[in-house]
Amino acid sequence: MKFKLGDFVRFVDEKREGYVTKIIDTQTLGVTDEDGFEIPVAISNLTSVHGHGVVAEEQDAPKPVHVNVPSINKIENGIYVAVATDNKAGNVVHFHLLNQSSNVLLFNLTTEKKEKYASVFHGVIESYQSGLVYSASLADLDLWPEFTFQIIIAGKTDVKPVDPLVIRKKFRAKDFSSEQKELPQSKKGWLIHLDDLVPITIDAQKLKESFFKSPAEKKTVDAPAKEIDLHIEKLRDDHHFLEADEILQIQLNYFQNALDAAIVHHFEKMIFIHGSGNGTLRDKIHKLISKNPNIKTYMDARKEKFGYGATEVVFK
Template structure:
């Protein structure tokens, strides 16, 4: 029998169960038991536990999504998400739950691939405002997780024009799990929630064309920004004591956007934004904007010796 990361298995020669959390070699797997210890086990000494609800979907059965009440997730904007939560028993194992936070029914197909080898992860119907477990793995092995291919066919029961199927590739990165954990209402625990159906904003072709023909004088009207920009609200506004949290965030994001635009105009090779650690909201927002900017080559945590964990360095093409 062939096992893969996330499978729930039982030891043949003793009463012990756990998740496959590491592929050591062709004959040996690392299995994490309920005490959180990872044990090397010979494949022949393991048997698959059917019906546990992990990543293996039996061919003769369609997955049964767990339906939840809409009010319980009222704080989550409509969309398609992956909610990632730690296992209650094996602390280094995380479980991925696909969440359909839309009024449509979805036909879902998910595959994992690594080095041109593909495997089925999940398939089935996910009703509107419901959730289903799709994958389990060890967070410690993040670097060797496969890339995932998500395919969604959305069906609306009302008189609504059908939309095109949604196809996307997703490789989970360390930055996805570097932000502070949030409440996951559907799972009734904390974890990370990652939206799948957000798309980069459309670029106005005419405006982009006009920008290429701006004169040198027009470009010089944009002030040269600092190489290090502090986005802490007290550095931007004297009246920050009277601002609501969402107002502060909007001001910080506006300064970030205008500064990165100015850096591009003046052909900066790189720039550093100091956003602090805090609750991770500002960091998450600017990372999303950075990842969607076609002029950005890469970005990373800035020098920890100088900024701690509260700054991001952006490198331009």
């Protein structure tokens, strides 16, 4: 009988249960019990506990465990890894990919340790669903492999496709030093926002080519207005038919295009009107601004007119 990481198993020769948290070799597994101890156990001495795990022989390609997440509205739209602690084995944590969007995600999780790779999960995560993708012992954090999350975002509406996400993450103690949060399924643990981990990549060839362009060539982009209104009704006539995360993406794309155009045309400053609302658009814009090397500073724009609903950007 074959087992995979995260399977809930029972010892054959004694009254003890736990989760598979390490594959030691072809004959031996590491099982973490309810006391948090990881015990090397021969595979022949283990049996699967019905209802807690799926034996690998019964599914060649792992499938996500879909769950309804009614409390998810408290979480900002995006893609997350929810690292939940286990009620029975305190040191065991379960990784759930959390799809808080209206898109379908094609997902693959690969681990790497000492140049040895393992594909531990691949499957489809439907919109506003989650999938169990990995389990491990928190006590062995220093021994965890590096994780590579590969995500293809399949949109359901007439929206420009986005590039696949490839995120590499080595978990550290600081990732679990904050207070645990309430997660879906009445679990507790930590939320890691994968969208915020996407590195900013620079195309070296395009950057090199830009040095040799004349000023006229560089300014083929139309100059934007110095005051940009990002309210969706100003950008799209069909906004009534769009989901919340689609609206946010359209607003961010418009913001980025206007910002890039302003940099090309050597603007000194410009204002983005994002509204107050729940603050999501404002926070996203501020994160993008803070990472842009062409921006000197930013601040709330003319509070007497906009309140906290607009941001002024000052360029270098």
